[in-house]
Amino acid sequence: MEKQRREQLRWILLLALNHARPYGAVEVVLCGTAQGVYPDVTALEVRRELSYLEDRKLIEIERSPSGPWRAELERYGVDMVEYNIDCLPGIARPPKYW
Template structure:
C-alpha cells in the first residue's frame, strides 16, 4: 500500500493546490465508507490502500453512492 506522500503527489498532478490536510480529510471520509484502508503510524505517517469496494468503484463494476466523486464512464457511450 502506498505512503500518503505518493497519493498526494498523484492528486497534485490533477489538483496542484491540494494539501496534506485535505488529503487526510478525504482519506478519513473514504475509510468511513469502507473504500480505503488506513494505517496511521505513531510517527505521523499514513499508509493507504484500496479495499475491494474501492477497487470496484474505480473499475466501475458497482454503483457509486452520493458523496463520492468519480468521472463519468466515457467509454460506455461509444468513446474509446
C-alpha cells in the same frame, strides 16, 4: 466549487490507490498525485478525504505512530474503481462510456 474539488480529489485518490495495488501507497505519494491536478492541495486535505473514504469502507488506512499514513483499497473500493458497483454520492467518478 469546494464540493466539486472534494469529490474530484476523492476519485483521484481512489485511482491512485488502484494503480498502487496490491501494495497501497503512503500519503506523500498520494499528496503528490493530487497536486498534479490541484497544485495547492495540502496534506491535511488529503488526510481528510482519505478519512472520508475509510468511513465509506472503500479504503483501509494504516496510521503510523511516527506520523505518516499508508492507505490501501478495500474490496468495495476496487469494485467502484472498476465500475462493478454504483458510485456512492460524494465521489466524482466519471460516467462509464464503454
